Amino acid sequence: MSMLRFFGCLILTSLVLYSSACRSTPQGGEAASLDVLATTTIIADVVRQVGGEAIHVSALLPVGTDPHAFSPTPQDIARVVQADLIFTNGAGLEEFLSSMIESAGSAEKVVDLSNGIKLISSAEDEGHQAGDPHVWTDPNNVLIWVQTITTALKNADPSNSSLYEQNAQHYREELTNLDAWIVAQVAQSPPEERVIVSDHRFFSYFARRYGFQQVEAIIPSFSSLAEPSARDLAALEDFIRQHQVRAILVGTSANPALAQRISQDTGIRLVTIYTGSLSAAGGEADNYLDYMRFNVRAIMSSLK
Template identity: 35%
Template sequence: MKPRHLLLSAALPLALALAAGPASAETLKVTASFTVLADVVKQVGGDHVEVSSLVGPNGDPHEFEPSPADAKKLKAAKVVFVSGEGLEGWMDRLISASGYKDKPVTVSEGIKTRTMEEDGKTITDPHVWNSPVNVKIWVANIEKALSAADPADAKDFQANAEKYNKLLDELNTYAHSKFDKVPAEERKILTSHDAFGYFGREYNVSFLSPVGVSTESEASAADVAKLIEQIKAEKVKTYFFENSNDPRLVRQIAKATGAKDGGELYVESLSDKKGPAPTYEKMFRYNVEQLSKAMQKSS
């Protein structure tokens, strides 16, 4: 019979190993530039990531003013995600202030972008996420970056990405089912600024707006007058304002044209948790429902 102390010493490593459980990678600290992107990163990263957004709910990613707390948040991140295409004009300054050493991952790389004329210049429209077809490219870029930062959990990131891509396909099908049956002449909407270009391209909807791609630009009196005439000529019947923008100008134009108030859309920012658009999925569905409802009333 073996001495009791030898049995205990032999059993102790096994007990400690069982108590510790399977080895797991450390949760990745990830920072995204704005809430829409932060949500998509969370969907791909799942339980393996802790995601924070620099621009908060209902915030404007064009006019965001970073704080010292944001610089600290950025420096602590293992991976930083931006949409790119000129959306986050403040990011380079924030990187310099924070001391963040790596290069942010630009998730919009690979998307077929659209260009437009604004103030005599040709610029790229950065609002790519308003088409779920484009968000699938986001997902591929996010999965690749997370897998590089945390190879141990790459299979989980791949599984999450595949699952989320199926959801994005469902959202695209849902939007087409709503808009395809609306007569083309009724698919016209007045909004605060030109952020629905990719949405319009995908679902053949015309959006008119007094402000260009960035909310930092201002509409001139001549531009507003021209837009009013265009709205009257094209018989645009409904206007919407955006959760992250000042609605006063679009309301003035609507008053001059007789367009009816369709409510609020979520375009560049999610709502808070209590609002109607706390995730990308809910944001997209909500916008589709509001817009299609207004079009159906018009027709």
């Protein structure tokens, strides 16, 4: 063997050793194998809690994006083509989705997390026959997500089944604790004072679970893309005065112009919440559990 070939072999061997040593090794010594895409940052976080080190997960929508208003680029379609699995909220949240999945030819990789969840619908909201897509405002619906996610990951990657089961079990406990914490927070205000006004119809599932009697919105729709009429706005201002509403909850991705106008007309406060997206990594609401705690604190402060 020539010296040159000897060193060539040595370099090649060390490269192979180096690259395998650098991969994370979850249970069974398997390298992170699944490339998983989630539409929103909220879904990406929940999928990450179940998948742990065995998957690589990223969100299609950048932090701070309104999922109703998102329009994908050719690069986004390429990510859809490359992914092994795509978790979507479904129920009409991602209005861009069906045409994108069609152009990417990836329908069989899509896991629709609204499966198994009973949707709340409203006769007035004709554009969204499916119902309210914001199911995650009740952590009990996220428990159903966790079940669907666990099944999908196990089917796609059976070698890490027990890891996914363990992670799911741990996260279920965190969700159950979150639910109990919200019940305790909400109990501090009398039921007749539990009123929510938000930028669009966002809190149906939260309101049903935690006993909020009145839920109104500036945009009287499950989609932030709808536009309120002058009559809608006048009716909302009447509602605010009649029910002595103290604050409007405005999502970070909402256009604040209408909320500011109503605030000027009625003297009501504006309180910031997170709606369709988590905060940036390292921020105050960069995972689902902190996102819910942040919003619950905002809701409770809006009642005072």
